[in-house]
Structures are given as C-alpha cells and as structure tokens.
Amino acid sequence: MFDIPSLDIPSLSSAGGRVRLPGSKSISNRVLLLAALSDGPTLVEDLLDSDDTRVMLAALRQLGCAIEEAGPASVRVQGLGGRLPVREAALFLGNAGTAMRPLTAALALMAASQGARFELSGVPRMHERPIGDLVDALRQLGCPVQCLQTEGYPPLRLGDGAPHPLHLNEPIRVRGDVSSQFLTALLLALPLVAQEHDVVIEVVTELISKPYIEITLNLLQRFGVRVRREGWQRFTIARGSRYASPGRIAVEADASSASYFIALGAIAPATPGTDGIVIEGVGLDSIQGDIRFVEAARLMGAEVVDEGNALRVRRDTWPLKAIDLDCNHIPDAAMTLAVMALYANGTTTLRNIASWRVKETDRIAAMAIEGRKLGATIEEGADYLRVTPPTAWKKANIHTYDDHRVAMCFSLAAFNPARLPVRIEDPKCVGKTFPDYFETLFSVCHTPAERIPVVCIDGPTASGKGTLAAELASRLGYHLLDSGALYRLVGLAAEREGLSTTEADLREPAHAERLGRLAAGLDVRFTPGKTWLEGEDVTEALRTESAGMAASRVSAVPQVRTALVDLQLQMRRLPGLVADGRDMGTVIFPGAPLKIYLTASAGQRAQRRHKQLISKGIPAILADLLADLEARDARDMNRAHAPLKPAEDAVLLDNSELDIEQSVQFVLKRWHGQQAFPVR
Numbered sequence: 001m002f003d004i005p006s007l008d009i010p011s012l013s014s015a016g017g018r019v020r021l022p023g024s025k026s027i028s029n030r031v032l033l034l035a036a037l038s039d040g041p042t043l044v045e046d047l048l049d050s051d052d053t054r055v056m057l058a059a060l061r062q063l064g065c066a067i068e069e070a071g072p073a074s075v076r077v078q079g080l081g082g083r084l085p086v087r088e089a090a091l092f093l094g095n096a097g098t099a100m101r102p103l104t105a106a107l108a109l110m111a112a113s114q115g116a117r118f119e120l121s122g123v124p125r126m127h128e129r130p131i132g133d134l135v136d137a138l139r140q141l142g143c144p145v146q147c148l149q150t151e152g153y154p155p156l157r158l159g160d161g162a163p164h165p166l167h168l169n170e171p172i173r174v175r176g177d178v179s180s181q182f183l184t185a186l187l188l189a190l191p192l193v194a195q196e197h198d199v200v201i202e203v204v205t206e207l208i209s210k211p212y213i214e215i216t217l218n219l220l221q222r223f224g225v226r227v228r229r230e231g232w233q234r235f236t237i238a239r240g241s242r243y244a245s246p247g248r249i250a251v252e253a254d255a256s257s258a259s260y261f262i263a264l265g266a267i268a269p270a271t272p273g274t275d276g277i278v279i280e281g282v283g284l285d286s287i288q289g290d291i292r293f294v295e296a297a298r299l300m301g302a303e304v305v306d307e308g309n310a311l312r313v314r315r316d317t318w319p320l321k322a323i324d325l326d327c328n329h330i331p332d333a334a335m336t337l338a339v340m341a342l343y344a345n346g347t348t349t350l351r352n353i354a355s356w357r358v359k360e361t362d363r364i365a366a367m368a369i370e371g372r373k374l375g376a377t378i379e380e381g382a383d384y385l386r387v388t389p390p391t392a393w394k395k396a397n398i399h400t401y402d403d404h405r406v407a408m409c410f411s412l413a414a415f416n417p418a419r420l421p422v423r424i425e426d427p428k429c430v431g432k433t434f435p436d437y438f439e440t441l442f443s444v445c446h447t448p449a450e451r452i453p454v455v456c457i458d459g460p461t462a463s464g465k466g467t468l469a470a471e472l473a474s475r476l477g478y479h480l481l482d483s484g485a486l487y488r489l490v491g492l493a494a495e496r497e498g499l500s501t502t503e504a505d506l507r508e509p510a511h512a513e514r515l516g517r518l519a520a521g522l523d524v525r526f527t528p529g530k531t532w533l534e535g536e537d538v539t540e541a542l543r544t545e546s547a548g549m550a551a552s553r554v555s556a557v558p559q560v561r562t563a564l565v566d567l568q569l570q571m572r573r574l575p576g577l578v579a580d581g582r583d584m585g586t587v588i589f590p591g592a593p594l595k596i597y598l599t600a601s602a603g604q605r606a607q608r609r610h611k612q613l614i615s616k617g618i619p620a621i622l623a624d625l626l627a628d629l630e631a632r633d634a635r636d637m638n639r640a641h642a643p644l645k646p647a648e649d650a651v652l653l654d655n656s657e658l659d660i661e662q663s664v665q666f667v668l669k670r671w672h673g674q675q676a677f678p679v680r
C-alpha cells in the first residue's frame with residue numbers, strides 16, 4: 001500500500017496481463033456477520049483484507065465472537081448462535097457503512113431481546129451519513145435507539161441494558177430510497193427474532209440499489225434462511241428461521257473493484273504480446289450487482305468475454321462511445337463510467353445516482369470537481385452527472401476525499417493522450433476495499449522507460465547517498481536501486497568462489513572475463529531490507545568496509561560493469577525509481593529528470609562512517625577510515641570506465657552542514673518544483 005501524501009502516476013501507454021482481485025467487501029462483511037450469528041463454526045475463504053473488514057472483525061471480536069486466522073485470506077468464525085456473551089460494548093466502526101448498518105440492526109434487536117447496551121460510532125464522515133430510516137424501523141419494533149449527537153445520524157446507543165418486548169406482529173415499515181443497506185440490515189437481523197412469528201418487512205418507498213438486496217437474500221439462503229419476496233415491496237421471514245453455518249464459504253472477487261480493470265482493458269491498448277486484461281475470481285454469473293457494469297462498459301465499446309470465474313477485457317471501439325444511462329443498478333461501479341467518459345466521443349450522462357451524495361463523500365461533487373481539473377466539462381445535478389471529455393488535457397492534482405473509489409477512478413486518467421502524469425493525493429485511501437490497488441494496476445500497465453521518472457543520487461562513499469535514496473524512495477513510493485550493493489555482491493561472490501580481487505589480478509584479461517561472467521550469473525534476490533546471494537542472507541556481510549573496498553576494486557573492471565547494466569535498467573519500473581551509486585546519472589540513466597551529486601567533506605564522511613560502524617558494534621579507527629575513504633574516492637574517480645563524477649546536469653548538494661531530514665527536504669523541494677503540478 002502507498003502510505004504517502006501523494007502518488008504521481010506517470011503517463012501510461014498500454015496494459016495487459018492477469019490480475020487477481022481482493023474479495024468483495026459487501027459479501028465479506030455480510031458473511032462475517034452471518035457466520036458470527038450462526039450456530040457452529042464457519043470457515044470463510046478469500047476474505048477481503050481491508051479497512052472495512054478489519055473494522056467488522058474487530059467489532060465481532062469485541063462482542064465475544066472467537067475468530068481465528070485460518071490461512072492467508074481465511075478466518076474461522078465460531079458462531080454465537082444468536083446469543084450475546086458481551087452485554088455492554090462501545091464499537092468504533094470507522095467509515096464502514098457495511099459494518100455500521102447491519103450491526104446497528106442486529107445489536108439493537110439483540111439488546112432489546114436479551115437486555116444489553118451498545119454504543120456505535122465512527123469517523124466524523126460516518127456521523128454525517130444518514131441512518132434515520134433504519135433507526136425509525138428499529139424504534140417501531142420496540143428497540144430503544146438513541147442518536148447521541150444528531151437525530152438520524154450516528155453515533156448511536158442501542159438498548160438500555162433491560163429487555164424490551166418486540167412488536168413483531170405488524171409489518172416493519174422501512175424507506176428504501178436513501179440506502180438499500182437499511183433493508184439489508186433488517187433482513188440480516190430479523191431472523192434472530194423470528195422464532196414465533198413470520199416477520200414482514202414493507203418497503204414504503206421506491207427501493208434503490210436492488211442488486212445489493214439480491215446479494216443479501218442469496219447469502220441468507222446460504223446460511224439457511226429463506227425470505228419470501230413479493231416484488232421489491234414486501235419481504236417475509238418465515239417463523240422458526242434459524243441461522244445455520246454452511247461450514248465453509250468462499251467470497252467472490254469484488255465486482256466493483258473489477259470495474260477499474262474492465263475500464264482499464266477498454267481504455268488501454270493491449271501491450272504487445274498480451275491479449276488484454278484478464279480479471280480472475282469473478283465471472284458474469286456473479287451474485288454481485290456491480291457485475292452489470294460489464295453491460296455499461298460494452299455499451300461504451302469494451303470487449304468483455306466471460307472465461308468461467310474470470311473476465312477477459314480488450315479495447316474494441318475507440319474512442320469509446322458516449323452513453324446516456326440510468327445507473328441506479330450499479331451505484332458504486334458507475335463512478336468508473338465517469339472516468340471512461342473522459343475518453344468518449346461525446347457527452348456521457350449518468351442518471352439516477354442521487355445515492356452518490358451520501359457515500360464516503362459527496363461523490364457527484366467530487367467527480368465533477370476533480371474531472372474538471374483534468375480539463376473535462378462536467379455538469380452536475382441533484383442526481384446526475386454529465387461529462388464531456390477534455391479538448392485539452394491538464395496536469396492535475398486529484399484530491400480523493402478519503403474515498404477509495406475517487407482514487408481508483410482517477411488513476412485511469414493516466415492514459416490521457418497528452419501524456420501527462422496524474423497526481424493522486426492520499427493514495428492509501430484505497431485501503432478501504434483494495435489495499436494493493438496501485439501495485440496491481442502497475443503490475444499490468446506499461447509505458448516507455450523514459451516516461452518512468454528516476455531520481456539519481458551519485459557521490460563518494462559515506463556522503464549519505466544510501467540514507468537519502470532510501471528516504472526519498474519511501475516518501476515518493478518509488479522503487480529503490482542500491483547499485484553499490486551489486487558491486488559489493490560481485491566482490492563477495494568472487495571471494496566465496498576463491499577468485500582474487502586484487503588490482504593486479506583484475507588487470508589480467510582472462511581474470512577480468514571470469515569476473516564479468518560471475519557478475520552476469522549472480523543469483524541475487526532483494527526482499528524488503530534484505531539481500532540474498534545464492535539463497536543466503538548476506539545483508540550484513542555486504543555492509544562491511546572490506547566488502548566496500550572489494551566492490552570498489554571489482555567495479556573498475558569493464559566486464560563487470562557491462563554485466564550489471566541490464567539488471568540496473570530493469571529496476572526502472574512503475575511508478576518510479578530512486579537510484580544510488582556512482583554512475584547513475586552519467587551512464588545508467590543519463591536521461592533522468594533529476595540528478596543529485598551528493599558530497600560532504602572527507603573529514604565529515606569519515607566521522608559518519610565511524611559513528612555508523614561503532615553503533616553497529618563493528619570496531620573502527622577514524623584515521624584508518626579516512627585513509628581508506630580517500631583511497632576509495634581516488635580509485636572511483638580515476639578509473640577509466642564510468643568514473644565517479646557529477647553529470648553535467650546534476651544538482652550539487654554538499655550536506656556537510658545538513659542533517660538527513662534537511663537533505664531529504666532539499667531534494668523533495670527540487671523534485672516537486674520540477675513536477676509543476678498545480679497547487680490546490
């Protein structure tokens with residue numbers, strides 16, 4: 001996940017390959033609640049791991065439900081059988097509507113029937129999301145429900161610790177025109193109290209987002225509860241209903257998340273050698289309503305083929321066709337159409353989307369404001385959005401309103417024909433449903449190497465290159481190339497093979513060739529914070545001064561340098577790279593948009609290295625370090641091949657008098673200034 005202030009996505013040119021999507025949020029949270037309410041254990045597989053599911057898991061555990069990990073994406077839930085072991089709890093539910101609404105209904109009913117008291121709260125935005133229609137329905141039933149701040153909104157107090165009789169004889173009346181989650185919540189909760197009577201729910205308005213109700217009914221059936229449905233107005237839960245665990249249940253991949261990759265396949269030309277995008281884990285027979293996004297994408301010109309539990313998407317009609325569509329049946333996925341509309345041949349109108357206004361943010365306003373930043377003409381109405389593509393695309397800083405879907409949608413603007421990068425603010429908001437969204441996107445997107453930014457940090461030993469490069473990479477969300485480690489690895493591998501690395505031997509042509517072959521065949525692997533040589537962790541061994549000296553000697557051998565070029569070039573991957581070494585800006589990435597030549601006085605550098613070694617418990621003598629360092633500088637600067645020197649367009653940074661943070665800020669300021677994204 002990109003836990004950084006903003007993520008710059010370079011202009012993208014094509015896409016192709018397979019993606020596996022995380023489990024559906026709607027199914028995951030419903031299944032967790034049903035499993036917790038059932039009798040007996042349930043193994044839940046392919047569960048989504050995201051902010052919203054974590055909130056639900058934490059709440060259920062707090063309520064006394066035992067839940068244990070049962071594999072990478074699986075949990076085993078010990079059902080409570082509708083009985084409450086915990087009678088009083090304060091639950092924090094973040095911004096998870098799929099936890100707040102169903103838990104409100106289930107806990108209000110259980111609190112009233114068993115005599116308990118719960119408080120449910122969330123983030124400030126959750127306290128602005130209406131829940132009044134559900135509260136009204138629960139009060140009709142006789143449940144004590146108190147709105148603790150504003151009537152009709154969370155936070156809520158459910159129950160008062162005493163049992164209360166429930167009025168189950170009359171039909172329970174609920175509105176369905178603000179959120180279908182209120183009806184879902186009642187459908188999930190009422191089987192708990194339908195022992196003696198049929199329980200009837202009447203929807204007193206039009207019902208929006210019906211497909212989500214279908215998911216609810218489908219899952220209720222999997223857990224042994226049948227609901228009789230008369231149109232979309234009347235739902236009857238039969239007397240004697242009782243939750244029974246299915247034993248094992250697998251969560252489908254999220255169809256709303258699939259919409260971004262369906263759109264990607266429709267917008268991006270297929271990368272040569274690929275046949276479009278394949279989305280695994282969800283097919284056209286999905287129980288999720290958002291699968292009907294496929295119909296809308298086809299209308300706009302996408303080619304989508306069902307491959308059994310997978311979808312293959314290719315770009316077909318281009319530009320995409322503008323459409324005029326009632327989107328009530330795909331409220332979440334329809335946002336993705338607003339971004340596809342940026343690539344259409346005319347004006348697209350998305351209608352009947354009033355529910356967008358009460359989601360994670362006011363999504364109609366958000367899509368309009370951010371789309372305009374890209375140059376589109378967008379008209380927004382109470383319940384519609386009209387999008388006309390940009391005639392001239394603009395470089396934009398996309399604000400994401402703590403809304404995962406806004407972030408995911410606008411990432412697709414990176415295919416703009418003007419080849420402008422797109423900046424996504426607060427990219428970690430995708431954690432709500434798809435924590436690895438950007439990683440997954442980058443794994444199937446391609447762009448010419450020169451469009452992938454590289455920040456080069458070259459300079460002499462102990463100037464702080466490694467420290468600075470690692471910090472920059474982590475703050476920009478870029479990959480990191482520690483090129484010195486490659487030369488250190490060659491030195492170490494040579495030593496292990498018994499190959500000499502003395503300067504005299506290295507001058508022998510046959511010996512130089514052998515070292516070149518050794519470098520070309522290095523069996524190395526990098527994992528976060530660790531380096532592996534032939535399967536052995538050599539992280540510590542590489543950092544010794546003798547490894548540094550050996551690296552400096554072998555790095556003067558042209559055959560070794562040539563052998564390592566491709567390995568270094570391959571590190572230039574989306575979304576960008578910070579590369580540290582001696583010749584990053586001069587030889588390996590001569591076209592890099594920012595090159596820093598980092599220096600500090602020899603005395604300072606020797607002191608830093610001394611401190612670094614002593615702090616790691618490695619004995620060191622300052623005078624020896626200074627002499628070694630000067631010898632290394634001389635060799636690195638005077639060798640014939642790729643000597644250490646500043647690139648002509650490098651920015652010189654002498655950090656003798658700067659601390660680490662000041663050096664980082666110097667480079668970030670330079671970098672951001674150069675990117676010239678408009679200020680918000």
Ligand SMILES: Nc1ncnc2c1ncn2[C@@H]1O[C@H](COP(=O)(O)OP(=O)(O)O)[C@@H](O)[C@H]1O
Binds near residue numbers: 462466609
């Ligand atoms: N600007 C700085 N001010 C003070 N110490 C620094 C600075 N930059 C790096 N250091 C310290 O100097 C030591 C050497 O830094 P390192 O990044 O390993 O250098 P290099 O990669 O250039 O050999 C480390 O202990 C690091 O914490």
Ligand SMILES: Nc1ccn([C@H]2C[C@H](O)[C@@H](COP(=O)(O)OP(=O)(O)O)O2)c(=O)n1
Binds near residue numbers: 462463483487552580
């Ligand atoms: N791009 C590079 C990186 C390192 N080298 C050589 C020269 C250096 O003395 C050694 C070790 O580099 P490294 O960056 O790990 O060393 P320091 O951390 O600066 O001490 O490798 C190189 O020739 N070209």
